[in-house]
Amino acid sequence: MAAKNHRQWLADPALKPSEWVDSRIYSDPEIFEEELEKIFKKSWIPVCHESELPNPYDFRTTSIAREPVIVCRGPDNEVRAFFNVCPHRGMIIERRPSGSFLEGQPSGNPKRMTCMFHAWQYDMRGNCVYISREKEGFQERLCKEDVGLRRLRCEVKFGGFVWVNLEDNPQTSLEDWGAAAFTCLRKTLEAEPLEVFHYHKAIVNANYKLWHDTNCEFYHDFMHYHNRVTGFNDAYFARKNEAFDHGHIVVGTFEVNYEKYEGFDSRAALSFPHLPPNQWYMIDMFPGMNFNLRGSALRCDIVTPLAPDKVMIEFRGLGLKRDTAEERQTRINHHNSIWGPFGRNLHEDLIGVQGQGTTMATGSEPRRILHGRHENQTIHDENGMRHYYQEWGRWMNRSPSKPDLPYAEPVSVAAE
Amino acid sequence: MPRSCKWGLLVDSAALVRDTIYRSTILLDRQEWNDWLAHCDDNFEYAIRAWSPEINKDVTYLALDRNGLATMVKLLPKHNTDHSPLTRHTSVYTVDVDEAARSAKAISSVVVYQTLLDGINSHIDAGESRLFLVGKYIDTFKLQDDQAKFLSREVRIENRRLDKGSHWPI
Structure with missing residues (x-):
């Protein structure tokens, strides 16, 4: 179809309701207040790392x-x-x-x-x-x-992060809530003490879920020159996007070819314990936390929603507590060359989410945001976001695609 | 104190250092990266650092040598980026010259403004200047003939809230 008129533009897409969401979930003040009460005041949130105290x-x-x-x-x-x-x-x-x-x-x-x-x-x-x-x-x-x-x-759990829950009687223990998603990295993260070496924050005019979406989908790697040249190969496209209970997602690993980006080196010499060289795991925890291990450095993003269209993201980088000064500096350089505030990828990610926030500011016309790619639950499949929004719908009792209606489990859940 | 260069002219080393810092500021503002690097020694080391009271640590946000910087700026056109220009206001506070070692150290205040272009919503924001960074340049120089070459630059910023950040040297 060519460019659309207004009616066509607002029409539901030719996808299942579980494959798109209404942009009001990213902009509506009432929904936002409800999220704070129903989700953030009842969820386990990693607020810092034990090495910070x-x-x-x-x-x-x-x-x-x-x-x-x-x-x-x-x-x-x-x-x-x-x-x-x-x-x-x-x-x-x-x-x-x-x-x-x-x-x-x-x-x-x-x-x-x-x-x-x-x-x-x-x-x-x-x-x-x-x-x-x-x-x-x-x-x-x-x-x-x-x-x-x-x-x-x-x-204190899952690699020394300090998790807090405002609910006196959480629906699920922290162990039951997160253990399955952390299985792929638990042995690595708990082999020895970790230490934070990096902190900075960003406040962007976008809903917190848009940032988490960016962490949950890798289709946007087309935006990153670094990821295209170091990653796009058969092993990359075979990476699995795996859904876990409680809305968590894990993106499986592969070996990144860092040296294909001019000026970058292999991270092999400083791999985390029990991992082969240059691996890249990503754990996305509901409702908006991310643990991202690239070879020699662990990154953790924690979102603090500030308004329907405003979020603070805190970025941490971690290495091994026993690092020598030289090892630590190498990890820092590896981390910052991609993920630092002056690194190659993070700036691009933040421009992307800010661009979404611009079109989905509070009061903007509701539109359909597609999460409909199916690629056998591999890296560019959007099953991670679909899984997240099923969990979101349950917590909120709102349909992500029709937020005025109560949530109903999609028929295709088993197929996911 | 002025000294003689090889052509017998008097050179004020401190003035030379100040002039190099100010000319570099203009080159950086113009995004003439390679012309700026021409003022840097082959062994030049560059870093952006801050003290983070959040984690009680000195944090390094970027650290590159001269070759690393040259590669980084060469690859900039391949990256998506916020093209909002940065304007650096630099004031050289101190210049300490060691004539015997043919070196100098300078500390400058630097404030970086960002004039929005395409970072958010250009219709609304383009043309607006915002404070982006507050900090200091801590520079060391090698003095040779009538030149002061950067040996190192530490951009020590106060900010830890950096929002979208930047792809560019500061």
């Missing part, structure tokens, strides 16, 4: 679904998470991105989380241990035992 009393701050969160390591070496909110007057307790509570603060003592506003203090288990002028103000009506911090489910 290596010592007792180290802390790291973050947020999930607009709720400020603090993660700290106790004197017992346990990592715990709390709302970063003082129960007194709602002040954010710790304003820095990271640090150590071993140092005293202007309003408080060492080894305490102190709200600077009125000097209420909490220990690393979230117990309130000091209320300034407690008896004078509250007499016997309220005491520090009544006002501990809001504790959150928190586990």
